[in-house]
Amino acid sequence: MKFMSDFDLDLFVLGAGSGGVRAARIAAGHGAKVAIAEEFRTGGTCVIRGCVPKKIMVLASRFHDAFDDAAGYGWTLSTKPQFSWPALIAAKDKEIGRLSALYRQNLERSGVTQYQSRAVLEDAHTVKLLADGKTLRAKNILIATGGHPVIPHIPGAELAISSNEAFDLKELPKRILIVGGGYIALEFACLFHRLGSEVTLIHRGEKILRGFDEDLRDELMLAMAGEGITLKMNNTVAKIEEAPKGCRKVHYISGDDDEFDVVFFATGRAPNTSGIGLDNAGVTLKENGAVKVDDKSCTNVGHIFAVGDVTDRVNLTPVAIREGHALADTLFGNNAWTPDHSLVATAVFSTPELGAIGMTEQDAREKLIPVDIYRAKFRSLKHTMTRRQERTFMKLVVESKTDKVLGVHIMGEDAGEIIQLAAVAIGMGATKKDFDRTVAVHPTAAEELVTMREKVNVPNPGGAI
Structure with missing residues (x-):
């Protein structure tokens, strides 16, 4: 089935993360001529620096409990189990490389043209690839560029890391301060604790996990504190300074201070909409920079669409996948449908x-x-x-x-x-x-x-x- 008319492509996708890849593959399967551009690594946040590597590290951390629990079932370990952070990171990187390659292979098998380049909109139908300057005309364009972690603008912020860097630390920190109270902060707090770090979690709110059931919030805080994680509520970081031996001296808004090997901000993410030419195409953004879309993932420009975290609706990988699938079916599969955002299950991989x-x-x-x-x-x-x-x-x-x-x-x-x-x-x-x-x-x-x-x-x- 041929859709293209006076254009090079039926669909051009900016961003090869979960939502963009699904939309591209399904659209190509319906007979559309599709291209996708990704400036980093195919797979996006979830595969490369999000859900998948995070879950791998969570699973690694839980062996700490398993070794300890085994004694209750009659097992005696002849030697004390030893953990190697470099070995975990190497194994994680190998698996992420495999998954990224699999994503590329699946796109290739689906007939999607892939570009390793940043793509920028020159107008509402023209996309420029910055790697070589090539331009393409697309009948439809999909923005699936995801989001990125944000570190607050405070003195010494450059001395802190985000989740991006946490996956590739050269060594396991002895003392780590994690700032935040959402999914990412809690998951990393629990996994670093079990891998052997001394963990402090600081959050400006009274409780963690805003939006979750109050009983669930209370129970997890009790469990984390009971395991030995230090919780500092109603507080946050005012300033970070360099300290001897590569440490970080942290000053809290409460007036006290402390030293850590690593300060990790998990205080939110922002949509990747800057510098991709959305203004050239006349696409409307929300106040927070997210792409404004309707329930069909359509922007104010009728042939430009957006799915996933870049829209700041329900920022979960499976939701982005469904949004991308629905869009491809609607545009090219003669099967119009919209994802239901009202009832979405979620998991927090804390321990x-x-x-x-x-x-x-x-x-x-x-x-x-x-x-x-x-x-x-x-x-x-x-x-x-x-x-x-x-x-x-x-x-x-x-x-x-x-x-x-x-x-x-x-x-x-x-x-x-x-x-x-x-x-x-x-x-x-x-x-x-x-x-x-x-x-x-x-x-x-x-x-x-x-x-x-x-x-x-x-x-x-x-x-x-």
Whole structure:
């Protein structure tokens, strides 16, 4: 099927991350002539310096617990386990290289032309490749350039690192300060702690993980503090100075100070929209620099689209993939559809892990929806045999009138795996009775989701119980 008319291409994609690659491959599969440009490495943030290397490092860190827990099951290690940071980084780099190559191979097999270059819009249909100055005319253009970590403008900020550099540190820091209270900050705090660093997490808010259920936020803070991570809430960094032996002296807004080997800011990300010619094409941006799009991922310029973190909608890799797929199907596959951003499951790969889908209890009460709350907190069977005091926590938010399960919130081992299937049930509109009549798989932690029977007696909007 041929789509192209007076253009070189049916679709040009700026950025070969998860969303851009999916859109390019699906569009090419529908018969469109597609090209994609990437100035760094194919795979984008998730594959190269995000989800995948982060999860690899998380898994590496959890062996610390596994070796310790083994004694409770009769295992005796003849020598103390030794960890090598350089070996982990080398293994991580090898896997990332393999995945990046696989992305390139899949694009090639799909018939997508690939350019290793920064691409800039010269006008609404013309793209210039800065590597060689070549210009291409595209009927449709997709902006999928993702985002980048932001370090606050404070004195000494140049002495700190972001998540980009954290994946490639030459050695494991003995003392590390992590600034932030979101996914990235918590995941790195937990993994560095288990790999052997002395970790301090500082956050300007009272609690971590804004937007998550309050119980989940509280439980994770208790777990992290109980494992030995120092938490400094309602505080942040005012200034960083060089200290002897390559250390960093950190001055807090509270007035005190401390020294660390590494200061790591995980305080947010910004969309990559600067310097790619969006103004030349007349594309409208939001106040924060993100590309403004409608529910079909279309900008104010009818043939220019944007997906993924560059739009600052739901900044998760699977969401970017669905946005890219939907766009390609809509433009070239005679199958118009839009992703649903209203019900997206998520996981935080801290240790213990979090999984969440749907409304929090606070969401429901703010919307004056009467709800029944079910909670369970227990020590899993695994840890009845170990010295670890880790607890699993599960919570259901159920609409009182309809019995519909509005939200599921989990903390514990494999929470991310469990929440994936819980998301299927929630997406289908499952009720508490549906959960109750499901036979439990025993002995598992997940069985608590279908065996919780007692409501937590908490006040509902308007004073009803």
